[in-house]
Amino acid sequence: MTDNYDRTRSDSIVLSEEIRLFESSPGDEDTPLHGTGQYEDFHTIDWQRDIARDRMRHRNVMKKRGDGIWNLLCGIQDAWSGWLCVLLVGIAAGSIAAVIDIGAAWMKDLREGICPQAFWLNREHCCWANEASFEGVPCNQWYNWPEVFGSNLSSDSYGFSVLQCLFYVFWSVAFAGIAAMLVHTFAPYACGSGIPEIKTILSGFIIRGYLGKWTLIIKSVGLVLAVSAGLSLGKEGPLVHVACCIGNILAYAFPKYGRNEAKKREILSAASAAGVSVAFGAPIGGVLFSLEEVSYYFPLKTLWRSFFCALVAASVLRSINPFGNDHLVMFYVKYTTPWAFFEVVPFLLLGVMGGVLATIFIQCNLRWCRFRKTSQLGQYPIIEVVVIALVTALLSYPNEFTRMNTSDLIKVLFSQCGIGDVSPLCDYKRNFTNVNTPIERAEAGPLVYESMWRLGAALVFKMLITIFTFGIKIPAGIFIPSLAFGAITGRIVGVAMEQIVFYNPNFWLFHTACSTGEQCITPGLYAMVGAAACLGGVTRMTVSLVVIMFELTGSVNYIVPLMTSIMAAKWVADALGKEGIYDAHINLNGYPFLDVKEEFEHTTIAQDAMQPRRGENKLTCITQDGTTVQEIEELLRTTGHNGFPVVVSDDNPCLVGFVLRRDLNIALATLSTQDGVTSGSRVLFTSVAPVPWSGPPPLKLTRILDLAPVTVTDHTPMETVIDMFRKLGLRQTLVTRNGKILGIITKKDVLRHIKLLANQDPESVLFN
């Protein structure tokens, strides 16, 4: 029992270091002899082990560095491979985003017509290429579909419109159907937003193929089709998934990252930052999004690399310039009027409305998704997509605000009415004399009021259709629809405020800020604030959202309005329903995600969560020198555990170490053919053989024994245990009392325990 206790310690640190380096000779680490570090599908990774493996690899590279030019080059390549990898990821992400942008811009016009002289041009470029034409003025080179097919109806007639509408609906349904079929046939993982899954993967879970090349290709193509089909979805969320696929694929070119799941997640964090960066042209927002929302284990040293990746991606996208304008930002706005302090009240109101709208949306969407999962509906994904595309196209065509592309709608809503603005939203009774004179306060004309009704209808329609759209089997993001809900609400509130101020300019609250005759309320700003609030309510993003919004709009001056409304939206949404859309979908799908932000409020201790539970059999253990090969084979056959604790003896279950099932299997397969080892041979996990010795020669498996398993005592509060799981990235921990093994807690046990205490079904967690 004291066999190991008094083993002489190594003479000095240096000596012991040498010994250990010798014990773990380089060959063992370079070639994955035991197949270690590989995980099976739907398994959790062991961060500590992976990081230890990486450091060992790093040390070997460093040691060899002196031996010749080749090894030196290898060392340099190793040191730079992280930067090189994120550089490539950035370039690829920027390029693919540009291709998707260009493709979507072309195909969304294809629903209405074509440029016969150069079919690869969209409407805008077709008209540009052939003649200088102002926006809104139809150009001669662009043919609507009825014109292409030689319709003899004039383009003003009712029949022409019906025909045009039919073409529009046909193309929408066709695009959506093709996208659904592609996803269904080639890459089922390409559907949805992908962010819930990426959060789960980054938290240390394996989903094979989720970030593979087929997913990348189908998601990119499907995204173009889905956006062009005019469905109520965005391409911003899925771009994060696309960028992560790129990160994953490119990581395989660098063994340091490709062969090590923990290290690979550093690249994936950077890739997700690049995804947001190209989606919104917001590199800093992307990094903060990756930090706040997506990443789980974010070492600060990767912050800088993520920023680099995001910036490269944004620069590449900008240099390709798919939108044909020089602004990196997506919804560039420039308001001439600063905001006044009293406007904090409507901004707060917008925040509350955003929170309420977001909660309604999340709850309805969740119910529908749950219904889809449990009913027969889930078996007909393609039909569902086609039906939704049909309904969307038919209902969105009549209202100009729903017919236009959602991001164009947001751009219109964000903008300020300027000189020469012919949009119905800008039908004010005022005269512009000069570009430089300040805009005067003005009464809204009839078209503005009409637009308000249309906007209201658009909001209801978009909310309803998005509830059914988010979750269907095509690539679909939620950023742009959420922004649209909020922008519509905000614009309506903004116009209302504007008219209130117009009719009551001397009310004490308005008097100070609006004492001159100039316009002091900018409805576009309200749209921006409302959009941020709604997106904040849906995703529960905070700082990253503020940063994305101001990078998106290019205006640094509106941090206070944005922050006020986002904070209000988050508080209201948190009070009404606990989870954001991504966390809700993680739960719905039962992904094993241990949230870093949630606090564990209960007073349970490790004993309450561990296996075996009360009344169950004792934990299956292996003794360090008393188990035979046959017994271990029997154990592997009869139990499904991923690993077994090794104890001193059955009478004295003091914990010696932990051995993985996988390693045991491999070791038995390779080593049991050694000289004299029979099924009756004892398996030794200690270097000291017990005396007296009898029977066939033993099988020594000391090498596969993990002598440093993480342990907790049975009285450790579960909050500490959960903290250890989160921060150290554990796969399991052993529970001891007075040094003796009592049980084991795996990540699955932790998640089941949390679900149990929250009165949810603990069996809903998807796991191995």
Add this chain to the structure above:
Amino acid sequence: MTDNYDRTRSDSIVLSEEIRLFESSPGDEDTPLHGTGQYEDFHTIDWQRDIARDRMRHRNVMKKRGDGIWNLLCGIQDAWSGWLCVLLVGIAAGSIAAVIDIGAAWMKDLREGICPQAFWLNREHCCWANEASFEGVPCNQWYNWPEVFGSNLSSDSYGFSVLQCLFYVFWSVAFAGIAAMLVHTFAPYACGSGIPEIKTILSGFIIRGYLGKWTLIIKSVGLVLAVSAGLSLGKEGPLVHVACCIGNILAYAFPKYGRNEAKKREILSAASAAGVSVAFGAPIGGVLFSLEEVSYYFPLKTLWRSFFCALVAASVLRSINPFGNDHLVMFYVKYTTPWAFFEVVPFLLLGVMGGVLATIFIQCNLRWCRFRKTSQLGQYPIIEVVVIALVTALLSYPNEFTRMNTSDLIKVLFSQCGIGDVSPLCDYKRNFTNVNTPIERAEAGPLVYESMWRLGAALVFKMLITIFTFGIKIPAGIFIPSLAFGAITGRIVGVAMEQIVFYNPNFWLFHTACSTGEQCITPGLYAMVGAAACLGGVTRMTVSLVVIMFELTGSVNYIVPLMTSIMAAKWVADALGKEGIYDAHINLNGYPFLDVKEEFEHTTIAQDAMQPRRGENKLTCITQDGTTVQEIEELLRTTGHNGFPVVVSDDNPCLVGFVLRRDLNIALATLSTQDGVTSGSRVLFTSVAPVPWSGPPPLKLTRILDLAPVTVTDHTPMETVIDMFRKLGLRQTLVTRNGKILGIITKKDVLRHIKLLANQDPESVLFN
């Protein structure tokens, strides 16, 4: 030996939760009966324990919430106290920063003269208040000192200048001397930048009084004096210290934070963000600075609160508007020319130069500080300050670039030469016809060349004097001097580039971007990029610096140039010398700071770092039922350990738990007077008394025993142990083998081990 092993487990989770709630009755937690949670000076805090205490407190508040209105209000107050506290911190930080700004602006002009009609006005406001006067034109209301004292020399004469210079030097020395005396007499902790100490405190260390009210007052006053004295230092770094003092003081108004060191650090993180926010008018940069540079343990949920705090502080400062301009930003710039791609080469060059300058500065400063510590110089801090102030004032007076305030210098260097600019830096041979016409390329005039020499001299002088200044016993920040070094270098390089392009406009590299006759190089941008590079090299900030720079200058378009040079500067500086200035000063002062960013590269294991070391006596343990009161008292007297492991018995040293020295002391003092307890009584740490029993009644100390100490096995790699210390915020961990106690590793042991492996003196760590 199996006494505890088969103790019946509680019947169900719910039952066991009730039992535990009962065991730890509310009274125990609300009143710090044992004096737990209090730490002594220069001790490390135990995060896990503090956080557990806070959760228990939170649960009690939640439970009581239903019992009456008062408790409900308490509950609501508790939930909001974090937000309320950071709100107050933000308001206070913004106000104090405004007071400091106004004070410094007034006093720095006081060195040259006074406004007799209204002595509280600085030169600018004095002239404003009395007559409309253009910049540069002397105004009649402002009297230089020789004039005040009725000098009969005319203001153009040589004698007048000498007199003026003497007054200038006199005031500088007086201000610096007063600041040094204040610091020396009232608050020795108020000296320096404070950031190294704040990093250490946030990493979980106690330095009593470092964030106290005297430090706050003296640091604020001393800062105004030091800046006004014209010393080569900035007020930005110390503002972080000031904000943290405010955070610490206000935290005491909220027992949730004031009484819990771990929770208090959440407020301090937010306060440090507010400090940077008011220093630079950069709320987002402040949060990132707090995250990247200062904070150690930054839960994501405090990110949002920190942002709120930073924003409130910036808004308050802005509404007070101490600079009298409406820009929140400090060095507002607006360049008319975009940067061209070929400029990446000079930007990289600036990065390299920044890195080299920063390394030279850090190394020289460190050597001087080390000399000060070891020589007699350290005993005369006030004389040192006075001498440096005298030298600075005398040498800086002749050169206009060193005579002006450093932040004014940076502003001048950042700016672009526009129409009507009379500065010698803008002496170009060109004619401006109109504000709106683009600036043409032009030859530099003689004044520009002369300015270059003066700037070069200013750079050398500033570098030298700052090496001696940073570290003297007055409040002194390094941000502004570093920015100045870089801005000077950048401006020189920028003018050189400009002239190269002017003389070689058709060189292939320049041809594309500079094909028209317009100016295509903006020397001000080079100054900005150079300043960022130099600051990056000195502090090794990355993302936060990019964000601060673009918030500081209000221009989002220069992220790529900034990032290029900052990255180059960081790489060069990292290659030349490992540490940034803050980490170097942490090391110099021996603060016990376990860096989160550094990787542990060695292969040592827990056994190598633990106490007792080889050849030393066995670890002092207490047995769970075999030690008498007398023996424990003896143990407390003869050893200095902060805690003792409790084991089953001397023969079977299986670990039961851990008991703190402090708790043992308190328990013995209060409980040994109980009935029948004598010095021969056995102390019981188990609820099961050993049979047979003899002797006086035992003293039961089960309550003070920590049954859940964190343990590692002797084979655990040190990298994992260090990871646990960092991420879980441990104070110590126990080392076991096969469940038996072998030794203990404290944070001090870890730091000593790291120093030992880095061939440094392990005894230099300041610690208890």
